[in-house]
Amino acid sequence: MSQIELDVRNLQVSFSTPQGIFSAVNGINFQLHSGETLALVGESGCGKTVSALSILRLLPEGTAKIVSGEIIYSGRNLLSLNSQQMREVRGKEISMIFQDPMTCLNPVLTLGEQLSETLLQHNNLNKKEALSKSAQLLGKVELSSPEEKLKQYPHQLSGGMRQRVMIAMALACKPKILIADEPTTALDVLIQAQILELLENLKKETGMAMLLITHDLGVVTEIAERVMVMYAGDEVETGPTQSLLNSPNHPYTKGLIASRPHPGLDIKNEKRLTEIAGSVPNPNQRPTGCSFHPRCNWVMEQCKTLKPISRNFNQDRQYSCHLEPGAI
Amino acid sequence: MNDNSFLEVRDLKKYFPPRESFLGKTTNPVRAVDGISFGLEEGETLGIVGESGSGKSTAARALLQLDPPTSGTVHFKGHNLTSLPEAELRSLRKEMQIIFQDPFSSINPRRLIGDVLREPFAIHNLKDNVSESVKELLNQVGLSSDHAHRYPHELSGGQLQRVGIARAIALNPSLVIADEPVSALDVSVQAQVVNLMMDLREKLKISYIFISHDMGIVEYFCDRVAVMYLGKIVEISTSEEIYKAPGHPYTEALLNAVPGLDPEHTKQKLKIRGDIPDPSNPPQGCSFHTRCPLKEKQCEEMEPLLKEVSPGHHVACFLKE
Numbered sequence: 045m046s047q048i049e050l051d052v053r054n055l056q057v058s059f060s061t062p063q064g065i066f067s068a069v070n071g072i073n074f075q076l077h078s079g080e081t082l083a084l085v086g087e088s089g090c091g092k093t094v095s096a097l098s099i100l101r102l103l104p105e106g107t108a109k110i111v112s113g114e115i116i117y118s119g120r121n122l123l124s125l126n127s128q129q130m131r132e133v134r135g136k137e138i139s140m141i142f143q144d145p146m147t148c149l150n151p152v153l154t155l156g157e158q159l160s161e162t163l164l165q166h167n168n169l170n171k172k173e174a175l176s177k178s179a180q181l182l183g184k185v186e187l188s189s190p191e192e193k194l195k196q197y198p199h200q201l202s203g204g205m206r207q208r209v210m211i212a213m214a215l216a217c218k219p220k221i222l223i224a225d226e227p228t229t230a231l232d233v234l235i236q237a238q239i240l241e242l243l244e245n246l247k248k249e250t251g252m253a254m255l256l257i258t259h260d261l262g263v264v265t266e267i268a269e270r271v272m273v274m275y276a277g278d279e280v281e282t283g284p285t286q287s288l289l290n291s292p293n294h295p296y297t298k299g300l301i302a303s304r305p306h307p308g309l310d311i312k313n314e315k316r317l318t319e320i321a322g323s324v325p326n327p328n329q330r331p332t333g334c335s336f337h338p339r340c341n342w343v344m345e346q347c348k349t350l351k352p353i354s355r356n357f358n359q360d361r362q363y364s365c366h367l368e369p370g371a372i
Numbered sequence: 373m374n375d376n377s378f379l380e381v382r383d384l385k386k387y388f389p390p391r392e393s394f395l396g397k398t399t400n401p402v403r404a405v406d407g408i409s410f411g412l413e414e415g416e417t418l419g420i421v422g423e424s425g426s427g428k429s430t431a432a433r434a435l436l437q438l439d440p441p442t443s444g445t446v447h448f449k450g451h452n453l454t455s456l457p458e459a460e461l462r463s464l465r466k467e468m469q470i471i472f473q474d475p476f477s478s479i480n481p482r483r484l485i486g487d488v489l490r491e492p493f494a495i496h497n498l499k500d501n502v503s504e505s506v507k508e509l510l511n512q513v514g515l516s517s518d519h520a521h522r523y524p525h526e527l528s529g530g531q532l533q534r535v536g537i538a539r540a541i542a543l544n545p546s547l548v549i550a551d552e553p554v555s556a557l558d559v560s561v562q563a564q565v566v567n568l569m570m571d572l573r574e575k576l577k578i579s580y581i582f583i584s585h586d587m588g589i590v591e592y593f594c595d596r597v598a599v600m601y602l603g604k605i606v607e608i609s610t611s612e613e614i615y616k617a618p619g620h621p622y623t624e625a626l627l628n629a630v631p632g633l634d635p636e637h638t639k640q641k642l643k644i645r646g647d648i649p650d651p652s653n654p655p656q657g658c659s660f661h662t663r664c665p666l667k668e669k670q671c672e673e674m675e676p677l678l679k680e681v682s683p684g685h686h687v688a689c690f691l692k693e
Contacts, residue, residue: 087558202647232423233585234644237629259559262631303563305592316570317563317592323528324558339560 049253050076050099050138050221055113057094057103059327066328068094070277071113073354076221081247081254083268083285085261085300087324091277092257096223098123099255100140101130117221136166139214143226145206149198155182155209156194162216181212185242204235211242218250225257240266261300265289273297276325276335279354283361291370293363295340296320298372334366342367377447378579379412379547384444386427386434400652404430406603407444414546417573417580419594419611421587421626425648427603428583432549435581436468437461448547466496469540473552475532479524485510485535486520492542509538513568530561534568541572549581554589566593587630591615596684599623602651602659605678609685619687622660642666658690666691 057069069091076082084092097103099115099122115122122133142148150158159181160174169177175194182190185208198206207227214222224243228236244267247254256268264271264285271288273280273296281294292298302318322339325331331338337347346366354364363369386405390398405427412418420428434441437453446453451464472478479488489506493499507517513534524532533553540548550569554562566589572578584590590597591611598608599622607620618624625644646663649655655662661671670690678686679693 087560204647232648233587233629234423234625235647237631238645240631260631261559266631300559303560305563305566305588316567319563319567320560321564323530323561 046077046079048075049078049117050255051114051116052095052099053114053116055095055098055115056111057091057098057108058111059108061107061328063328066330067111068108068277068327069098072272072274072277072279074272074279074282076253076255078220078253079247079251080270081256081268083256083258083264083271084274085258085264085271086274086280087259089276089324089327090274092274093225095274096140096225096255096257099223100134100138101125102134102140132166135162135214135219136217137219138221138223139217139219140223140225141207141210141214141227144230145203145210146198148210149206151198154195154197155201159194159209159213159216162213166217177216178212181216182209184215184246185209185212187212203231204238207231207235207239208242211239211246215246215250219252221253221255222247223255223257226259227256228263229258229260236263243267261289261304273300276330277327278335279362279364280336281361281363281365282354283357283363287358288361293357293361293367293369293372294365295342295367295372296336297363299339334364342372377411378414378416378449380445380447381411381435382409382445382447383407384409384431384434384446385442386430386439387442402652403603403654404651405434405441408598408600408603408605410598410605410608412547412579412581415573415577415579416596417582417594419590419597420581420583420600421585421590421597422600423585423648425602425651426600427651428600429551431600432470432551432581432583436465436470436549438470463496466492466543467545468547468549469543469545471533471536471540471548471550471553474556475529475536476524476556479532479535479539481524483523484520485522485524485527488524488535489520489538489542492539496543498543505542509542512541512572513538514564528561529557530564533557533565537565537568537572541576541578544576545578547579547581549583551583552585553582555584555586562589569593587627599626602649602654604659604688605686606660606688607686608678609687613682613685619681619685619692620660620689621664621666621691658688 052074054071056071058067086092159178163174179190182193228239268285271285272282275296281297299320333349334347334352337343352364352366354362357369385407388402390401392398422428433439493502554565594611597611597614598605601622607623625642644663657673658671658676661667676688676690678688681687681692
């Protein structure tokens with residue numbers, strides 16, 4: 045097995061709101077190996093973005109609190125770094141792209157100004173060098189006439205082009221790890237295919253590891269080697285993509301796969317889609333025991349009181365359910 | 373074509389006029405919907421697919437006369453909607469309803485669910501047994517009658533979209549336009565809402581126009597599919613045919629780009645570069661030629677028209693001629 049680039053151990057994050065304190069992430073564990081793509085999959089509110097933001101320590105101060113856990117990156121616990129040390133990691137070692145490129149780019153600065161900012165922060169360059177480096181970066185993300193683009197503002201670009209700029213910015217300092225938070229959700233399906241291909245090519249070229257956050261199992265199949273499925277702040281199931289999608293051990297994973305109509309589904313014989321009953325619980329009203337039990341078709345008495353702990357299956361898979369492997 | 377068909381749209385156009393911006397520049401007129409024609413039979417479901425900016429939603433709104441179309445006609449059950457007086461149009465609206473994409477922004481957050489569902493009856497002056505009807509509606513969409521006393525923020529996205537559906541079917545419409553009804557919902561809830569719409573179709577004999585960018589759900593849900601690009605229909609056929617033998621390179625690209633769970637599928641054959649052009653400045657000739665990997669010389673000069681390539685299957689592409 046390849047080297048572990050990032051090791052998240054028992055990460056627990058809580059938020060304090062006027063309605064009280066609730067837990068957004070309840071002690072999750074995962075490892076990101078060098079050069080691989082790991083996808084965090086789940087629905088809104090399952091804690092996937094909060095987990096990612098914790099890695100870069102970008103959670104809103106005041107309301108969010110990392111209750112416990114360790115995030116080990118190259119021998120250091122990121123959670124115990126001071127803000128100066130953290131700033132050296134952010135953007136240089138680990139960088140991030142976000143869902144909506146329009147709200148993440150500064151509308152009143154040119155692309156050149158925004159791109160060179162990262163470069164100037166982390167490298168010993170002068171302004172001119174930074175700008176020519178920026179143009180190179182824009183070329184790398186396959187934008188046409190990069191020199192000209194440096195003088196343009198975000199509103200002059202389309203959504204797909206903006207996302208390319210975001211990617212260029214994130215890759216400016218050749219990070220070891222790229223966190224991509226729903227990088228294609230705001231984009232049309234044709235543009236999505238282009239961006240996924242670009243990410244994959246850049247990953248191959250640079251050898252970086254990628255943590256991909258998404259709700260779309262289709263996107264996962266396209267580019268992720270491993271998957272971790274999350275539900276209501278818990279890790280549900282982890283494993284290599286194909287093995288996990290072919291034989292899920294957790295009812296939630298199975299439900300997610302089945303509820304999706306995909307080309308090739310036997311329409312004539314399957315009149316209805318397989319649905320998961322109910323809806324995702326509010327973070328402040330999570331059920332006792334296994335948080336999925338009210339929606340689960342295989343619920344047993346113990347699921348209502350006893351929270352399942354993650355257990356190993358084969359060598360490379362984990363899942364958190366009281367059912368035996370192969371029971372569903 | 374005949375005027376007695378259920379719904380017949382002919383050469384529907386919706387242009388947005390040029391505007392002067394605060395810097396004194398005038399924008400070009402936007403041809404959001406540029407002459408589309410299609411028919412819909414009773415009980416049929418037509419899917420409209422395309423990228424954002426292709427004019428899907430504008431077409432739906434123009435069809436319902438929510439935004440009056442620039443030109444063209446819409447015949448619905450023998451009435452020409454475009455020339456109907458306001459009062460008659462209003463009473464005909466009972467028959468045609470719409471479900472919007474985001475239930476949180478299309479349902480008034482300050483009103484109880486019950487009041488939201490009472491409103492269609494009030495608008496059309498129907499006073500009998502309204503409370504009963506509201507209860508029944510809630511049951512029909514899989515909610516309990518208690519939900520009538522709750523506010524929208526107390527419901528989840530999936531539940532609120534059920535309210536949106538209940539509101540649309542309140543007056544027993546025969547035509548429902550669903551504008552991306554599930555794309556704002558969580559994945560595990562989407563299947564519930566699609567199943568609900570399917571059950572209602574069987575039970576209430578509703579004809580749907582289903583607007584979506586999700587080719588998977590469209591294939592599953594629709595009898596026929598129209599593919600739109602820059603305000604025009606570039607292909608229309610039965611969904612079976614479109615998915616088996618797409619005629620237009622754009623349709624093929626859309627189908628290829630859907631990430632499937634099957635690893636064999638993944639790598640797309642037809643690669644599309646670049647973005648959808650600015651609709652205020654559409655390209656000459658075939659509007660898709662700027663992105664088309666198969667384009668020929670004539671595509672840049674002439675505009676292909678919709679032609680029937682096999683019974684009921686129309687494609688606007690020179691390569692199919």
